Amino acid sequence: MSTTRGLEGVVATTSSVSSIIDGVLTYHGFNIDDLADHASFEEVIFLLWNGRLPNEAELNQLTEDLASYAEVPQGVIDQMKMYDIEKVHPMAALRTAISNLGLYDSEADDQSEEANKRKALKLQAQVQTIVTAFSRIREGKEPVAPRKDLGFAANFLYMLNGEEPDDISVNAFNKALVLHADHELNASTFTARVCVATLSDMYSGVTAAIGALKGPLHGGANERVMAMLMEIGEVDNVEPYITNALNNKVKIMGFGHRVYKDGDPRAKHLREMSKQLTSITGETKWYEMSIKIDDIVTREKGLLPNVDFYSASVYHSLGIKHDLFTPIFAISRMSGWIAHILEQFSNNRLIRPRAEYIGPDKQVYVPMDQR
Numbered sequence: 039m040s041t042t043r044g045l046e047g048v049v050a051t052t053s054s055v056s057s058i059i060d061g062v063l064t065y066h067g068f069n070i071d072d073l074a075d076h077a078s079f080e081e082v083i084f085l086l087w088n089g090r091l092p093n094e095a096e097l098n099q100l101t102e103d104l105a106s107y108a109e110v111p112q113g114v115i116d117q118m119k120m121y122d123i124e125k126v127h128p129m130a131a132l133r134t135a136i137s138n139l140g141l142y143d144s145e146a147d148d149q150s151e152e153a154n155k156r157k158a159l160k161l162q163a164q165v166q167t168i169v170t171a172f173s174r175i176r177e178g179k180e181p182v183a184p185r186k187d188l189g190f191a192a193n194f195l196y197m198l199n200g201e202e203p204d205d206i207s208v209n210a211f212n213k214a215l216v217l218h219a220d221h222e223l224n225a226s227t228f229t230a231r232v233c234v235a236t237l238s239d240m241y242s243g244v245t246a247a248i249g250a251l252k253g254p255l256h257g258g259a260n261e262r263v264m265a266m267l268m269e270i271g272e273v274d275n276v277e278p279y280i281t282n283a284l285n286n287k288v289k290i291m292g293f294g295h296r297v298y299k300d301g302d303p304r305a306k307h308l309r310e311m312s313k314q315l316t317s318i319t320g321e322t323k324w325y326e327m328s329i330k331i332d333d334i335v336t337r338e339k340g341l342l343p344n345v346d347f348y349s350a351s352v353y354h355s356l357g358i359k360h361d362l363f364t365p366i367f368a369i370s371r372m373s374g375w376i377a378h379i380l381e382q383f384s385n386n387r388l389i390r391p392r393a394e395y396i397g398p399d400k401q402v403y404v405p406m407d408q409r
């Protein structure tokens with residue numbers, strides 16, 4: 039038996055949802071640059087789930103369906119109100135609330151194509167209602183009900199803040215959702231596929247995926263990027279801080295990637311958004327610090343920024359609380375997880391690799407009184 043640490047380079051399945059070939063990311067063959075510049079997140083959801091772009095009627099139908107499913111059962115909201123809200127991280131709350139949602143869905147274990155499609159819509163619609171409701175509950179405010187006349191990105195900002203967002207914020211948030219939606223066999227997507235390959239249900243698959251995304255080596259990095267920027271504080275502090283961290287072999291959050299070695303194609307979009315949004319808020323230092331960190335880490339380590347690096351200053355500029363950055367990633371990646379779960383169901387086989395045993399051999403059992 040031969041092993042590859044962290045399964046690096048191992049091709050574990052076929053998929054037609056998204057691809058990374060020669061550093062180019064596509065969703066069903068559509069280049070991420072085109073989608074980031076032109077597509078709404080709803081169009082991307084349709085594309086990921088159906089393998090083609092929607093026509094106008096199909097897009098309107100999806101938008102309507104998402105709006106009509108967006109309200110979550112009161113029991114899920116009531117349970118969130120019972121948490122030790124000051125101490126609970128929103129990713130942990132989201133993981134539990136999504137699992138809880140399954141308890142209220144009479145179709146949770148119905149594996150028919152129709153039921154799975156309905157569950158997909160419910161999960162995609164309700165994930166952002168949960169994140170925004172949690173955020174408001176811990177601020178002592180009542181959750182805001184989703185509005186049927188607003189698109190997905192606008193509804194998130196509306197439910198979060200209780201007021202209609204401006205177009206610049208909606209467009210920026212939409213682009214961030216498009217950029218994070220899917221990414222081949224990343225750790226959380228793989229987790230989701232392993233889970234449902236036992237023929238477990240969709241709620242279990244996405245709950246497992248949220249658990250995997252939460253870690254700082256994956257989606258949890260974006261919150262830590264902002265924590266690092268806050269700790270550095272000023273542009274002049276960047277050089278000594280980063281040099282010291284690198285000398286001490288501290289990992290710089292938001293840099294490096296298992297697949298991209300010549301750069302993440304999404305980072306340039308987020309860098310540009312960071313530049314624009316920080317110039318609007320007047321807090322250009324977050325962008326300037328980010329650029330400087332990028333220069334030093336690239337120069338000293340040859341590591342390039344991944345999708346998490348510039349998204350931190352983008353979300354900060356949109357006025358979003360830092361511990362909501364990873365839940366926002368989950369809202370977007372929900373679309374990719376569901377696409378992969380549906381693909382797994384369509385051609386399922388249990389995922390069960392082997393481990394090379396490296397433990398001791400021929401051990402002799404010693405009775406308790408002789409140990």
Ligand SMILES: CC(=O)SCCNC(=O)CCNC(=O)[C@H](O)C(C)(C)COP(=O)(O)OP(=O)(O)OC[C@H]1O[C@@H](n2cnc3c(N)ncnc32)[C@H](O)[C@@H]1OP(=O)(O)O
Binds near residue numbers: 259288289292345346
């Ligand atoms: C959405 C996403 O999930 S994108 C990734 C988000 N995660 C992060 O940004 C966290 C920081 N980055 C990392 O930890 C890594 O680059 C990962 C997890 C993304 C990829 O990891 P791997 O492919 O396993 O690379 P690995 O961790 O083995 O790194 C290889 C070498 O580069 C170094 N390295 C990798 N990333 C970094 C980093 N961000 N800062 C400093 N050094 C790094 C490692 O220390 C290691 O050095 P060594 O060979 O001297 O021990």
Ligand SMILES: O=C([O-])CC(=O)C(=O)O
Binds near residue numbers: 221223256297344
């Ligand atoms: O693909 C990966 O390893 C990490 C990931 O989810 C992404 O970059 O979007």
